[in-house]
Structures are given as structure tokens and as C-alpha cells.
Amino acid sequence: MALKKGTVTELDIESTAFKGKGIAKVDGLAVFVPGTAPGDKIKAMITRKKKSFREAKILEILEPSPLRIDPLCSHANTCGGCTWQHIPYEKQIEFKEQHVRDHITRIAGLDESIVQPIIGCDQPFYYRNKMEYSFGTRRWLTEAEINIDEYVDDSAFAAGMHAPGRYDKILNLNECHLQEKVSFQLLDTVRGFCIENGIEAFNTHKNEGYMRHLVVRTSGHTDDLMVNLVTYRDEPDVVERLADLLLKKFPQITTIVNNVNDQPNPTAVGRFEHVIHGPGYIVDHIGSHSFKIHANAFFQTNTLQAEKLYSVARDYAGLNNGGHLFDLYCGVGTLSLYMADKADKVTGIEIVDVAVENARFNASENGVKNAEFVLGDMKDTFNDDFLEKNGRPDCIITDPPRSGMHPDVVDQLCKLDVDRMVYVSCNPSTMARDLKTMKEYYNVESVQPVDMFPQTYHIEAVTRLTKK
Known part of the structure; x- marks a missing residue:
């Protein structure tokens, strides 16, 4: 055929x-x-x-x-957020573990026996601590609407998620089961307020309109609840009226902020921000450390699973006798601080300047004095001059983006010949690609899959390497 x-x-x-x-x-x-x-x-x-x-x-x-099985959500077959709701969770993690095994054998050329049984998630729904909803002037049509012969008008005030592969069309949500139920209730209230008051959604083609995003943040360990209203224009009277309604209907809200993004870029990060109610941040915990999480700060999306992931990384690092730890791609320093009480010194490297500022702030807030954070691009910063200035590490943790590590960084790590290394990955296929090179210099001893995102195909993995 x-x-x-x-x-x-x-x-x-x-x-x-x-x-x-x-x-x-x-x-x-x-x-x-x-x-x-x-x-x-x-x-x-x-x-x-x-x-x-x-x-x-x-x-x-x-x-x-x-x-x-029948998906819990009516949007599961259309929305790109949950690709596996039609598969029982116990089978989802079985498939994910097998995917990691396949990458380790097929791409890295390693024995699959080093892959440990997957660590599943105790809460396969309502686990996200952050949801970013979008607003738009064109809604995504249903399959039935697409297939009928007559014209169907797709213009509407739509609130929900971007349709898969489309930046200009919004899947108008009637429900969502990834974050606490109050999250969708907040979205529905904001949508209703805008329609009732004639407030326009942002039009991506014309760069006009008002409402762009609603970002809801919750905490895994406190009762904090943040509402972040992202608008195209700075109109305090509109935001304050909406905030009054939200606080009346949802008194559990602890802070409301307004990010104003008056630029054509599609992000939920404003050029400037107003705090409308509360402190402007929420507080959450990873291990014994607390973190003030502002509207645009990065934080692990599944708090409870992040603690399991970090616990594996700490065990694999083997820092019981102290030593100098390098944390590559350290972000806002959550993993650095989680490891700090086991190390004599922690040095984090991160390319995003705001993340470095947050990491330094988080260290100060938690009284961690043995961690320092360096701003720089890994492929340019992590070199012989850096090592001469900051000292050689006894252990390295690397937690790169989905694309994996730059070849220059992989080459530097191979030359460094450090005693122990921990590779934390959100994309086991690119991790396996890097391990294929690194296995010539390091023993790849163990790979631990951890499911951070139930109902999706995404899987994290932690690998322990030791010097040959």
C-alpha cells in the first residue's frame, strides 16, 4: 500500500x-x-x-x-493539554517508563536494566499549581461544526486554551481538571464579566482589544491563591471592578496582580505590573525551604512531585560528606537550595537574569549562605576561566531545557572528569543523546523516571553518573 x-x-x-x-x-x-x-x-x-x-x-x-476509558474532560480529544485522558493512569505510567527504556537503549546504547521503576503521581488530576488561560476573538470549532456543509461563525469572546498548533484560535473551555476546581471557576467568572460589560478580548491579528490572559497560581503547602490578570492596556478602573467581583465571589484569593503587556508578543509577562490586592506573591515550600512566588517567576508546576524528583536528585548526588556542588541551568535556585544543607558550597549558573535575581532572593529569604548564583549562557560561561575563578566541583547537577545540553557543554563536562554527576531531564530523548557521548567518560549507573504531568506524554528522569 x-x-x-x-x-x-x-x-x-x-x-x-x-x-x-x-x-x-x-x-x-x-x-x-x-x-x-x-x-x-x-x-x-x-x-x-x-x-x-x-x-x-x-x-x-x-x-x-x-x-x-471515557475521558473525565469533554475537551480531552480537542485540547492539547491532556493527550492521554482516554488511557487509565496505571497504563500511562507503564507506557512512560517504557519510553524511557526505549530512549536509553535505542539512543544512548545503554542497557535498560539501569532504568528504575517509575515514580508515579498520587494525584493524577488537579495537580498543577499554575494554569495560564488565554482570551481571544476567534474560537476553535468543534469537529461537528467543522464537518457540516454550511458556514459556521467562529467569532466570539473565547476563554480557555490555544487550540493545538494555532496561536490565533482559542478552545473555549467549559471545564478543566488539571488545577484545583476554583481555577476554572475563576476563568468562567472573568469571561462572564467581560461579556456582560462589553470588554473585548485581545485580537492577535489587529493587536487591539483588552483581555489577554488569566494566570492562576495555587500553593501545594499553603492556602495562597493568586489571580494574575494580563491585559493589553493599563485601565485601572476596569481591573479594580473585576478584582472587586472576584474577591466577593472567591474570598480565598490572597493576591491579585495586573500585568500589562502592551507589546505584540503573546506572552503573559507584562512590561509592567500592578499589585491590586494582597502582597503580590504566594508562598510555597520545597522540602524545608519556602519560596515567595511572584506572578512571572518560574516554579515547578507540580509541587508535590517536584519534592519526589528533588529527593532522587539529592540521593544520587551523594553529598553526605559535603563538597562543592555545581547546579547548571539552576533557574530560581529551588534545587540548589534543596541541596545546600548537604554541600559545603553550591554554585548555580543560569542564563535568565530575573531567575538569578530570584535565586539570590530565595537564598537570602531562607538563610542559605553557602549558595551563590552566576548569570551566563552555559555554553559560554562554563569554561576553564569559570573553573579557575569558582573552583572545581565535587558533584554537578545539570537540569537543561527540553533541547538538552549544548554540545560545547557536554564536551566540557566530559573533559572535567568530575567524581559524580546528576542529570535531571524533562525530555529523556535529548538526555539519552547526551548520555551517548558522556558514557565514554562516565559510568551511567541509574535512571529514575518520575511522572510530573499525568494525563500527558511528558516524563522526567534523573540519571546518576560516576567517573570512570
């Missing part, structure tokens, strides 16, 4: 691939289909043709897999 683009065919889904897509095989050729489960028999259309694989979309489920 040629399987050209547009071909309609029947497929049997055999397994899952990274990014959550199901895999079918046709004459040995892999066909990736999102929204499927192993055991599904489907009718599908080929949407993309590549030399070594095809991609397809479901037209009809002919025979559902015994694994398939």
Missing part, C-alpha cells in the same frame, strides 16, 4: 510512541496516530508522508481497545 497523503485506511494500533501517539505498522512502515490506545482498530487518513514513517488522524474507531 502506497499510503500517500489523503489515503484512507484501516489501522491496528500496536503500541505508543514518545509524544503520546499510537503506532500502527503497515508492511513494516510505522504510522503515528494521536488520540489512540494500543488495541484500537481505527479508520484513519494519512496526513503526512515522510520517507521512514507516516502520520495519520482518526476518522472512526472501529473497535475500541480494552484499555480505552
Whole structure:
């Protein structure tokens, strides 16, 4: 079968691939289909043709897999936020663990026996401590609306999530189960206020309108609740009226801020910020340390799972006898501070200047005096001059972005020949790519998958390396 683009065919889904897509095989050729489960028999259309694989979309489920369950959320098949709600959680983590094993063997060329049983999440719904909702003037149509012959108007005040792959269309949410239930209730209230008062959503094509984002932050260990209203214009009277309504309806809100982003960029970070109510931050804890989290500060999205992840990293670092720890890509210093009581000295390196400021502030707030933070791009900063100035480490923790480490950084780590290293990764495939190079210089002893994001294909992993 040629399987050209547009071909309609029947497929049997055999397994899952990274990014959550199901895999079918046709004459040995892999066909990736999102929204499927192993055991599904489907009718599908080929949407993309590549030399070594095809991609397809479901037209009809002919025979559902015994694994398939009804998603909790009505938007699960449309919203890109939850790709695996149709799969039971115990199977989700089984598949994720297998993905890590596949990356370790296929990409890194290591034995899968080093991969430990996955650490699952005790709370597979309502686990996020931050949700960023968007507003727009065009809503994403339902599958039924797309398939009818007559014209369907998509103009509306829409509040929810960006449709997958579209910056200009919003999936108008009726529910969401990733953050505490008050989160969606807040979104629904803001949407209703704007519609009732004729307040326009931001139009990304015309760069006009008012309401851009609603960001809700909760705390895993306190009762703090932040509402961040991101607007295109600075109109205090509108924000204050909306804030009054929110405080009346949701008295548990502890702070409300207004970020004003009057630039064309799509982010929820304002050019400036007003604190409308409360202190302008919430407080949360990781281990014994507390963190003041401002509206635009980075913090691990799943607080309780972050503690499990950090606990593994600390065990793997083996700092019981002190020593000098380097924390590469340290962010706001949460992991640095978590490790500080086990080290004589911690040196964090981070490219984002605001994150470095937050890291220094967090260290001061927690009375941690043996941690210092350096601003710089890892590939330029982490070099021989840096080592001469700051000393050699006894252990390194590296927690790079999804793209993994720059080749120059990998090369420097291989040359450094440090006693112990801990690699924390939010993308095991790029971690495995880096390990393929590093295994020539280090023993890759153990890989621990940790599920931070239930209902999605994302998986974190922590790897322990020792000098050969």
C-alpha cells in the first residue's frame, strides 16, 4: 500500500510512541496516530508522508481497545493539554517508563536494566499549581461544526486554551481538571464579566482589544491563591471592578496582580505590573525551604512531585560528606537550595537574569549562605576561566531545557572528569543523546523516571553518573 497523503485506511494500533501517539505498522512502515490506545482498530487518513514513517488522524474507531476509558474532560480529544485522558493512569505510567527504556537503549546504547521503576503521581488530576488561560476573538470549532456543509461563525469572546498548533484560535473551555476546581471557576467568572460589560478580548491579528490572559497560581503547602490578570492596556478602573467581583465571589484569593503587556508578543509577562490586592506573591515550600512566588517567576508546576524528583536528585548526588556542588541551568535556585544543607558550597549558573535575581532572593529569604548564583549562557560561561575563578566541583547537577545540553557543554563536562554527576531531564530523548557521548567518560549507573504531568506524554528522569 502506497499510503500517500489523503489515503484512507484501516489501522491496528500496536503500541505508543514518545509524544503520546499510537503506532500502527503497515508492511513494516510505522504510522503515528494521536488520540489512540494500543488495541484500537481505527479508520484513519494519512496526513503526512515522510520517507521512514507516516502520520495519520482518526476518522472512526472501529473497535475500541480494552484499555480505552471515557475521558473525565469533554475537551480531552480537542485540547492539547491532556493527550492521554482516554488511557487509565496505571497504563500511562507503564507506557512512560517504557519510553524511557526505549530512549536509553535505542539512543544512548545503554542497557535498560539501569532504568528504575517509575515514580508515579498520587494525584493524577488537579495537580498543577499554575494554569495560564488565554482570551481571544476567534474560537476553535468543534469537529461537528467543522464537518457540516454550511458556514459556521467562529467569532466570539473565547476563554480557555490555544487550540493545538494555532496561536490565533482559542478552545473555549467549559471545564478543566488539571488545577484545583476554583481555577476554572475563576476563568468562567472573568469571561462572564467581560461579556456582560462589553470588554473585548485581545485580537492577535489587529493587536487591539483588552483581555489577554488569566494566570492562576495555587500553593501545594499553603492556602495562597493568586489571580494574575494580563491585559493589553493599563485601565485601572476596569481591573479594580473585576478584582472587586472576584474577591466577593472567591474570598480565598490572597493576591491579585495586573500585568500589562502592551507589546505584540503573546506572552503573559507584562512590561509592567500592578499589585491590586494582597502582597503580590504566594508562598510555597520545597522540602524545608519556602519560596515567595511572584506572578512571572518560574516554579515547578507540580509541587508535590517536584519534592519526589528533588529527593532522587539529592540521593544520587551523594553529598553526605559535603563538597562543592555545581547546579547548571539552576533557574530560581529551588534545587540548589534543596541541596545546600548537604554541600559545603553550591554554585548555580543560569542564563535568565530575573531567575538569578530570584535565586539570590530565595537564598537570602531562607538563610542559605553557602549558595551563590552566576548569570551566563552555559555554553559560554562554563569554561576553564569559570573553573579557575569558582573552583572545581565535587558533584554537578545539570537540569537543561527540553533541547538538552549544548554540545560545547557536554564536551566540557566530559573533559572535567568530575567524581559524580546528576542529570535531571524533562525530555529523556535529548538526555539519552547526551548520555551517548558522556558514557565514554562516565559510568551511567541509574535512571529514575518520575511522572510530573499525568494525563500527558511528558516524563522526567534523573540519571546518576560516576567517573570512570
